[in-house]
Amino acid sequence: MKKYIENFSAYAPEIKEHKDIIFLLALSVILILALIFASMKLTSSYIDRNEKLEKISQMESFIADWQKKSNILASEPMLPIKEEEVDEIQTNIIFNIQASKLALVSLKENEVSQKGGNNAREFEVTFNGDYQQVMQYLSDFYSNKALISITKLTLAHDKNKIKAVMSYKIYTK
């Protein structure tokens, strides 16, 4: 290499007679620059590719997680209902009280619940009847597809009947 550099220095003045060498030298420089830019582009493409593959992997993982959660949710017997379906559920509850031969004494909505924004509507219902009828009604209470919880239940004797005061929540989406 050293010899070549020495020779090149010695013969450099004559290079003008070898235009093809000047062309090749210029081409080499252009190609080297192009290669450097291409390498930078390759590095950028490589990073971009890895980011995309990582994103695809994350998306697939996210979708798998979503599907898993969807499947779990789909297997649940009770699900939150839409706000506008609450009245229909209330109707069913009242209807079932009557269907169970129980006497509805009162039904009111909790004040806090009325303000909304809690993803649930809370009610208190009072009814009375035979012990067996009360227990049967309670057993059937969860047969609704709506997500309902009984938060408090008080059973007490009242003139040979059972008086039930029940607080319950209907969960909304």
Place this chain on the structure above:
Amino acid sequence: MISVYLTPDKAQVVDGNLKDGELTVNSVNEFACSALDMFEDIDDVEYYYEDDENQENVLDEFFHDIKSFMDAKHDPINVVLPDYLFAFIDCFKFENQEDLEQQLCEESLRDLDEIYYSVPIITQPAPQEQWGTVYAIDKKIINAFVDAADRQNVKLMSIEAASLSYLRATGKFSKEEFMFQAFSNHATFLAYSSIAGMFKMDVPDLCLNSLSEMEEDEANSIINSYIVQFESTALKTFSYMNQNIPFTDLSDEEVISKFSAFNGRVAENPIFAPYIISYLEDDDHYRVMCSIGSLLQNKIVNSDLYPEDIDSYEQVTSGNLLPLGIQQNTHAFQFFLKLKKILFIFCGILIVGLGAVLGTSFFMANVTIPQSLNDEYNLAKENIEEIKRESDLIILKKKEDCSPIEAMAVILEKRPKELGFASVTIAMENGKKKKNWIKLKAASADPLVFQNYIKDLNSNPALANIGITKIDSNFKAGYKAAEINIGRSENGK
């Protein structure tokens, strides 16, 4: 590498490669060529290269013909000329360059402006005794070659004498040798001694045309007289020279063996130096030695490498007679040719590399997120919050629900007949159902019934914190009323 030995009647072209100190002969070709005719009268040479109207001459034709034997278009050529063309070939003692040039002018009777010269053989057989062999040639001859080569776009690497090229091809420098070159109109005796060097004696009377016209006796007589004269000169030049040294025939035709004047002093045909690799039979080596040796002019032959072939006091270098500028021009041309080849390969590699990098880059950039996956992901992203919210509500429901059926089942399972419930409250306590899950108001005539009941409830691992918080007596009714708290254990749902 191409070497061409020009004789008056033909040109011998040798193609060879010198690599790692070994010369491989690829081909040997000959073609009829009378290019040297233009140098028969040296004064006429001026006409050939100075007259614009006559630029093309026989040398142009020669270089044109040579191109057909060249593998590479720009292979530089080593030209070998017969010794008769040289104005002066002699060896003498000299002290320095100035002394050498002065003796050269005196002995050759030529001015330095008229000749090109080289000193390829230098010996120092004794301290303070330096001999140099000078090859000098008329500038017109060299210039004619240079101009014709330039016109034909052929690069000249060197112009050397046949005797020097021959000597190099034998590879043996430690010797004494007589040589005889005879052509149609020229003949030359040459003597070599490793102690002093080389000198020549032109003997035009012994040219082939002259000899052929003579009777055999007459020819032998003339030959004999010239041999005596030559040996006498040799003896003066080379002290302690051996007697009856055989003659090596460097002629196109075998001349020596035809004449008895040589008294059987015919040297065995020489063979190539061991570092010349050739397809030629040993008997044919001598026919191409004058051409081949020129290809070895850059090979280093010294006594360290070849102790049996060259004496330590002798140095044989290139006898190139081309002007320094032409030599440098050829070297520069070769260098640029090599550089061009390297750059061409380099550019090729760069282009391939660039293609590979761009291809890979394109492949890398070609990875896209499938639209279906993207759509599904966007859908999942929209739904996941709702799913999470609904899942949270389901979990919340499980926490807030007081499980009344289960609670009733628990308290009724262990209830004694003697115990009645006045009221039962099943509730959450701020969303926690662990401590006060069930509150009972129970009645019994016997307070121990309460204790037994609690004891039985405690046996249920799902329950915890069971206790009576209050017992009152109803004297009118005759029974005891108790308030009982029941909690859930950690294991309870």
